[in-house]
Amino acid sequence: MMNIVVLAKLVPDLVEELTIDASGAALDLTFARWIINELFDDHAIEQGILLKERSGGTVTVIAPDLEGADDVLFTAAAKGADRLIKVRSDFSAANNHAVARAFSAIIKGFQPDLILTGVQAHNDLDGSAGPLLAESLGLPYVGYVSGVALADGKFMVKKEYPGGLIAEMEVTLPAVFGIQAAEQPPRYVAVSKVRQAMKTSSIEEMDASDLDLSGAPEIERMFQPEAAAHAEMLEGTPEEVSAKLVALFKELGVL
């Protein structure tokens, strides 16, 4: 019986316009809509459920207590997750170091065989959340995983490399995996099933220890892309334009 824990990260929905807050060094998240990190953490949940369906076990999904977390957790329950945990703390301003430390303390208590999380998020592009979590749990980490399987008592994972190369490796559990893609795209859960899950399952709330924000780089300034240079339009008849073009090329020294 495998004890699978999925750390489901939430991200601000990019459908809403992003604004910078008054400090000029962070996003203004007052009106942000928090949703599951669809590209990766949703796959981590799916992979956990697939593994459970295939090899048995329990799936515990843990999410930070942001608005939208209930939705993520109940949807996971509708897919087949057994235990739902919401971790309370002020996560909206936390960095990955703090998040990893906070969650590792809680996850340790579950004594999981494997921990799955999304390999990246748009607010964690270098994908440090997974490795930091592994570090703080003292467990091995494999990222960019696109398939896991338990066969003959061995735990095998598939890892994707650029250029379409795939490696298969045997991993000694417990370990942390950064999921790139589940073996199947995340399934659709009908609204009626989510509503059902809201009635039949419950979310346990846990408190994270005080966030330790140390170790992260400090952001000096955050800003919308600024147009550094603008394009110059060459106008006129085709002859004039080509003449200008030639002059321009000469000026630039390419002709």
Next chain:
Amino acid sequence: MPIRETFWNIPHWAEIAQYVLALLTALVFIYGVGHRVLRWRKGLPEKRSGHFWARIWSLVTQVLAQRRTLDEAYPGLMHFTIFWGMLVLAIGTALATVDWDVTNLFFGFQFLTGWVYILFELTLDVLGLLVVVGLGMAIYRRYVTRPARLQKFPTLENVSYAARDDAYVLLMLAFITLSGYLTEGLRIAVTQPDWAAWSPVGSAISAAFLALGDPANQTLHLIVWAIHILSAFVILASLPFTKLFHIFSTPLNIYFRSLEPAGALQAPRSEGGVKEWKQFTWKQLLDFEACTRCGRCQDVCPAYASGHEFSPRDVMIKLEMHLWEKPNGRALHGDVVSAAELWSCTTCRACSQVCPAFIDHVGSFVDMRRYLVVEGTVDNQLQKALANLGRYGNSFGQSERMRAKWTQGLQPAIKDARKEPVEYLWFVGDYASYNQTLIDVTRKTAQVFQRAGLNFGILYDAERNSGNDVRRVGEEGLYEMLAEKNLQALSRCKYETIVTTDPHTYNTLKNEYAWNGNRPRILHYTELLDELISSGQLKFSKKLDARVTYHDPCYLGRYNGVYDAPRRILHAAGCELVEVPRHGDRAFCCGAGGGRIWMEEKPGRERPSEMRVREAVALDGVTTFVVACPKDVTMFRDAVKTTGSESRIQVKDLIELVYEAM
């Protein structure tokens, strides 16, 4: 005096044998019918009582007068003749039985005597000929002209039970009719009654046998009579087990048909949709058994026409076969009906509109889709659309805060119905609000309303997709969620009438939302404009002088019967309307309905929208293809491009013409 000599030339033993056989036949028949009825009763309950006289009237018009069947000349006439011929022969036989076995046996008199008898003979003799003609037409059609809709029936283990059954029925009916005539002819040949001339067909046949002479003819008569009687009993006994059963199941299905608005889909009767056949209601099971495999639905189905592996006829046949399969592990989903088939349907309802058995195809398809949705068997694009609808209330995946972005810069600004009372609450809909190519049309709609001096407002961010197509995809939970949110927003506004841009929205608001008895007046914008024109509130300043054709949106026309309002508007705007061959309740769907617009496109022969554009382009001098549904604008503009018809025809929303003519 003319009198019916029942059992002339029939020895006593044969007469007795006939009664014994009749008893046996009755037993088999009752067993068979019981078997069927018990099967229906395995379905879930569904209320179909009430409206007694309306139901009886359906029987009169659709069974006795065969209205819908007669919509098509050849098959209509063919069926009409067989139906009435057989009915009269059956009544004749019943009368003869009463005459002999009741009145004569118990009361010692016969009523088939004198002129009554002559009339009886004449009617039966001539109407029998109707059957012969009808059967001839049927055999010729099925086996010589072979229209596609009577070919390629679904099989079970490679046996086409349907084709076999059809052949059996035609053969038996032909056999019983011809042997009947032969018996009659031989009887006349021997007895040569004075009134023989009143049986013209019988007399004509008798002429052929006169030369044989008496004893031979008497023996022959006995033999043919025996064959005739035997085949009659075989037919009767086999009736509940063959296609002939439609004599009962189809009228029953017509009697029990839904008298609710066509646009009101039933909520799921089994949680999680229909997974196995017992989760259909008894009425749906009756639907499957009422299907006569006539193929009319297939002929009008856009999904079938565009080359998908799907035909409503086939699904009905397969479902019917499945009801009777012994438990063999074949599952309804996957083995009997595939997900691809179920997703092909655009819910256009063209099939139900022509089905002579009044089968509700869409209802059953949606019930099965509901199961697919709960199982998560949806394609990626549909999944994305549903997820967006759940999260943002629109299929475009845009923020609900952007819903009214199209209003920016409009002067005067459109009223916010949440903040001030309005007379007309305009439910704009997703496509009209978010689709970039439609925003121009939507703004023109607003301007037309403004220029007509309408006191109207919109829901701004509070509007959600109405859920009409979400429901038809089978996502009932999401539909409920969307409907609840819309109803909640609407309940906080003061307004008198709701007007919609989208016929799909119109349908569900009007027919499906839970208004709890307080349903406001709900109009499609074409109905509203039509009203404004006839009341003089909206005036045109010029005549457009355009030759146009008009496409009836399924959810406006077939679903809600709005055919005339858009046509009157076109007329008032000075357009000359040239109808496409398939118009009104026969309009050919654009292919977007029932959530198909959100799904991945499967390769097929040609898209329904493209076929439709070709139909319009073929009209003489028509340069404008007018639609009254935002989805149609996108579907047909696309189809005009893919068919390379840009120089021939342009697609316009009706509102654009109104705007031009104002």
